[in-house]
Amino acid sequence: MTERGLLIVLSGPSGVGKGTVRKAIFESEGNEFEYSISMTTRKKRIGEIEGVDYFFRTREEFEELIAAGEMLEYAEYVGNYYGTPLSYVQKTLDEGKDVFLEIEVQGAQQVKEKVPDGVFIFLTPPDLVELRSRITGRGTDAPDVIDERMRVAREEIEMMALYDYAVVNDQVPLAVTRIKDIIVSEHFRVERVIGKYRKMLEEL
Amino acid sequence: MTERGLLIVLSGPSGVGKGTVRKAIFESEGNEFEYSISMTTRKKRIGEIEGVDYFFRTREEFEELIAAGEMLEYAEYVGNYYGTPLSYVQKTLDEGKDVFLEIEVQGAQQVKEKVPDGVFIFLTPPDLVELRSRITGRGTDAPDVIDERMRVAREEIEMMALYDYAVVNDQVPLAVTRIKDIIVSEHFRVERVIGKYRKMLEEL
Numbered sequence: 139m140t141e142r143g144l145l146i147v148l149s150g151p152s153g154v155g156k157g158t159v160r161k162a163i164f165e166s167e168g169n170e171f172e173y174s175i176s177m178t179t180r181k182k183r184i185g186e187i188e189g190v191d192y193f194f195r196t197r198e199e200f201e202e203l204i205a206a207g208e209m210l211e212y213a214e215y216v217g218n219y220y221g222t223p224l225s226y227v228q229k230t231l232d233e234g235k236d237v238f239l240e241i242e243v244q245g246a247q248q249v250k251e252k253v254p255d256g257v258f259i260f261l262t263p264p265d266l267v268e269l270r271s272r273i274t275g276r277g278t279d280a281p282d283v284i285d286e287r288m289r290v291a292r293e294e295i296e297m298m299a300l301y302d303y304a305v306v307n308d309q310v311p312l313a314v315t316r317i318k319d320i321i322v323s324e325h326f327r328v329e330r331v332i333g334k335y336r337k338m339l340e341e342l
Numbered sequence: 343m344t345e346r347g348l349l350i351v352l353s354g355p356s357g358v359g360k361g362t363v364r365k366a367i368f369e370s371e372g373n374e375f376e377y378s379i380s381m382t383t384r385k386k387r388i389g390e391i392e393g394v395d396y397f398f399r400t401r402e403e404f405e406e407l408i409a410a411g412e413m414l415e416y417a418e419y420v421g422n423y424y425g426t427p428l429s430y431v432q433k434t435l436d437e438g439k440d441v442f443l444e445i446e447v448q449g450a451q452q453v454k455e456k457v458p459d460g461v462f463i464f465l466t467p468p469d470l471v472e473l474r475s476r477i478t479g480r481g482t483d484a485p486d487v488i489d490e491r492m493r494v495a496r497e498e499i500e501m502m503a504l505y506d507y508a509v510v511n512d513q514v515p516l517a518v519t520r521i522k523d524i525i526v527s528e529h530f531r532v533e534r535v536i537g538k539y540r541k542m543l544e545e546l
Binding site: 260269270273274288291292295298299301302303304305316319320322323324326327328331332335336338339341342 | 464473474477478492495496499502503505506507508509520523524526527528530531532535536539540542543545546
C-alpha cells in the first residue's frame with residue numbers, strides 16, 4: 139500500500155517573494171518533494187525555459203484545459219492566465235510523493251476547496267510584523283494614506299486565516315528552513331498516519 | 343503584550359521510552375522551552391535530586407494539592423501518584439515561554455481537556471510500524487496470545503487519536519529531531535499568530 143503524498147501550497151500577497159523563497163527551497167539539499175511547474179499564457183521571458191520555469195501555452199489551449207476540468211487551480215493576473223495542471227499533481231501524489239505548489243492567493247483558495255487536507259503556508263511580508271509603524275508611518279501621512287494601508291493589512295490578515303501556517307519572509311534562508319521544517323512535521327500529524335494503522339489492524 | 347507560551351505534551355504507552363527521549367531533548371542545544379518537573383509520592387531513588395528529577399511529596403501533601411485544584415494533571419501508577427503542579431506551568435506560559443511536559447497517557451488526557459490548544463505528541467513504539475509481524479509473530483503463537491497483542495495495538499492506536507502528532511521512537515536522536523521540529527513549526531500555525539495581528543489592527 140502506497141501512502142498518498144502531501145500537497146504543499148506556498149502562497150502569499152503579491153510582491154512578498156514567493157518565487158525567490160521557492161527557488162531557494164529547491165536549490166537546497168534534502169528535499170523529498172516534487173515541484174509542480176505552473177502553466178501560463180504570458181510570453182516567455184529571456185532565459186526562461188519551457189517545462190522548467192513554466193509550461194507556456196496559448197490562451198486557447200489554456201481555456202480548453204479549464205473547460206476540460208484539467209486545471210487544479212488557475213487565476214488571471216495582469217491579463218494572463220496562470221495555473222496548475224491537475225494530471226501531474228494527481229500522478230505524483232498517487233505515487234506517494236509530496237508535491238509543492240507556489241501559487242497566487244486566488245489559486246490557493248481553489249486548491250483549499252478541492253484538497254482541504256493539503257498543507258497551506260502563507261508567506262508574510264516582514265513589515266506585517268511591525269504593523270503599527272508600517273501603517274501610521276512617521277506620523278506625517280495623510281489620513282487616506284493610512285486608511286489604505288489599514289485596508290491592505292486587514293486584507294492580508296484575513297487571507298492568512300485560510301492557511302495552516304504563516305511564515306515571515308524576513309530573511310530568505312530563515313523562511314526556507316521554517317517551510318522545510320513545517321513540511322517534515324506535517325508528516326507526523328496523527329490524522330495523516332492513524333488511518334494507515336487502523337487499516338493494518340483491519341487487514342489482519 | 344507578551345504572547346502566551348505553548349504547552350507541549352509528550353506522552354505515549356508505558357515502556358516506549360518517553361523519559362529517555364525527554365532527557366535527550368533537554369541535553370540537546372537550542373531549546374527554547376522549559377521543562378516542567380513532575381511531582382510524585384514514590385520514594386526517591388539513589389542519585390535522584392529533589393526539584394531536578396521530581397518534586398518528592400508525601401501522599402497527604404499530594405492529595406491536598408489535588409483537593410485545592412493545584413494539579414494540572416495527575417495519575418496513580420503502581421500505587422504512587424505522579425502529576426504536574428499547575429502554578430509553575432501557568433507562570434511560565436504567562437511569561438511567554440513554552441513549557442514541556444513528559445507525562446503518562448492518563449495525565450495527557452486531563453491536560454487535553456484543560457488546555458486543548460496545547461501541542462500533544464504521542465511517542466510510538468517502533469514495532470507499531472510493523473504491526474503485522476508483531477501481532478502474528480512467527481506464525482506459531484497461540485490464538486489468545488495474538489488476540490492480546492491485537493487488543494494492545496488497538497488500544498495504542500486509539501490513544502494516538504487524541505494527539506496532534508505521532509512520532510516513532512525508532513532511534514532516540516531521530517525522535518528528538520522530529521519533536522524539536524514539531525515544536526518550532528507549531529509556532530507558525532495561523533491560529534496561534536492571527537489573533538496577535540488582529541489585535542494590533544484593532545488597537546491602531
